Amino acid sequence: MGNRRLTVREIARLAGVSVATVSRVSNGTGQVSEETRRRVLRAIEEHGYRPHHLGRALAARRHGAVGLVFPGLSGPYFSELIQGFESEAVKTRTSVHILCTHLRADSDAEVIEMAHRVDGLAVLGGTVSHDTISELAAMLPIVVLAGDGPAAVPAVRIDNTAAAALLTRHLLADHGLRRLEFVGDPSGSPDVTERWEGFRQAHRQLELPLPRAPIRVGLQQPDGVFAAEQVLRRAIPPQGVVCANDETALGVLVGATGRGVRVPEDLVITGFDDIPMAALVTPPLTTVRQPVRELAARTARLLLQVTAGEPGQPETGLVLPTGLVIRGSCGCPTSTDSPTTGRHRTTSTSRRSRAM
Amino acid sequence: MGNRRLTVREIARLAGVSVATVSRVSNGTGQVSEETRRRVLRAIEEHGYRPHHLGRALAARRHGAVGLVFPGLSGPYFSELIQGFESEAVKTRTSVHILCTHLRADSDAEVIEMAHRVDGLAVLGGTVSHDTISELAAMLPIVVLAGDGPAAVPAVRIDNTAAAALLTRHLLADHGLRRLEFVGDPSGSPDVTERWEGFRQAHRQLELPLPRAPIRVGLQQPDGVFAAEQVLRRAIPPQGVVCANDETALGVLVGATGRGVRVPEDLVITGFDDIPMAALVTPPLTTVRQPVRELAARTARLLLQVTAGEPGQPETGLVLPTGLVIRGSCGCPTSTDSPTTGRHRTTSTSRRSRAM
């Protein structure tokens, strides 16, 4: 077996043609006579030649890769995002570089490093500072996924505030609940910031006293369990908790029922995301459905389109619709048909240019 | 702002030196006089020059990247693996390309494509055919993560069979249970194959009749809920279920308690992985702890070491230790102290050369 890699020049020699012809054949560009093409293809086939990615990339001045930056992989939400993104990228034979900024201090520097190795970048909202995003935007296409960047940077997102407000109003107005608490850390991610804002907005709109400070926990199931412990220790526990996502809501549910609290009779619980498990617990979770995978796929397509140098429209902002999913955990009667569905109210969908 | 990228030659011109000197300065190689170094650094600094990754990579004949191939991102297990892997790679300034083979038919071709863009490859057990792995092994360093490849290919794994057998023996011998079922699809992944094998092995060792066929479901929480429904519909339900992982076990737990079944009195449930949630449910889950992140980190280090061309030992097989974690869901009394711990029994750790 050939130990050293074959090069175009080797193949050219073997086929008795020039490197230009080999390149033309292997790319299907330019004019090549049928006879020559066959000879070159035979040589390529016979020796198992494949053009070296770096050589090709350097000549084309394209990396053939895009980067995806996210804080960490917690729960189905991020998994869906990554998978949605990756599956779009692979369609265009573009590789996906990942970077988990997690809790690393110098992550902005790492992102900049990555920017030099890819043709485009998608960053999850809240993972990279706006200054750094602006800096990056000057050197390559960049899209913010599930969040906001500086004004000129395109973003694909949902309207968290409106959805959280709609959900909260359902609890306040339709169920007449008064003592609600928010579970989640608004300073942890822009998603949570906006949901917290929607939660407060609903209180303001209904001219109710503003809710107390949020219970600052993370976004995973165990965090919800801790939140439940915290909430149930109070002298006067709340009537309901609005959780930043389904994961924590499930955690709260587990924690609460484990302590003998009845849901929704003693405590109402709502989530956000509508992960598959939400419909399967008892009682099933009232939540907000958002098209997570679609969000990521749209981001990928937007990015790939720009990096491919397509002349397409310079779309700068995209807001995908969400839907309120009413199930049993808010106190509504549980629908007895399919457990995977709930009643829906869909928020408006819009495509806006944030540059106005 | 400079629109076109700066090149070494530009900087060389600006600093009044040759490209060789610029290269020497920016890499810290070779001898350069202090005065010249300063002049070059000033030019680099002043114009914000950064060497182009592709040019450098082509010259070095190194991509500066490794690939990670996995089936899909379901649950904390895969998330941990990816994060463990990525955090090691980033330490060596190596980028990580991901590929979710998921259910795509031509995934082997995609893996081969990826192999041409990276210096080394880690594939999760069961995602790539052995033939393809052998083919890849001939062209670049490759490590199998959490599974087995062809004999000559290094792998980092745990002993699933022994751990599952130990757990199952606990149920059969210590609790005297007789009617156990296995939840998980052995044909879905090598992990499950081995755990199923361990489950059967325990029955054989205790000279008990072999268990009935496994309940073939996926590895996520909702799959566990479906499994619970399936199991509880039987005329004679089992006394216990051994689940392929914690996710499904939690799903079974939710599904069973939702139907009024008491755990562990009516039904014993065990998991595998010891995800954080396992200790927090009621009753807490008896399971097997495995060092997931460490598994991935070791894989990354092994791979990076080889791709860096280090003369190190040609380690071919690594088996990390697991531990049986006894909590309440198997019927043992729940320890009343910290809820995050359980009683432990650790399986042997070993480092073996599979080439023998």
Added chain:
DNA sequence: GGTGCTGCTGTAACCGGTTTCAGTGACCGA
């Protein structure tokens, strides 16, 4: 026969770095 077109092909110059190797001047010991 000359002209212009068309189809095919090869040479050489890129892309943006690294590295070999030869050359320079300074310095040192004899």
Added chain:
DNA sequence: TCGGTCACTGAAACCGGTTACAGCAGCACC
């Protein structure tokens, strides 16, 4: 003063592709 060593520097040749451009043959047409 001379040969030898040493620290430093630059020209040019890589790495492995793509592509602009020029050249050539064959043909149609005047």
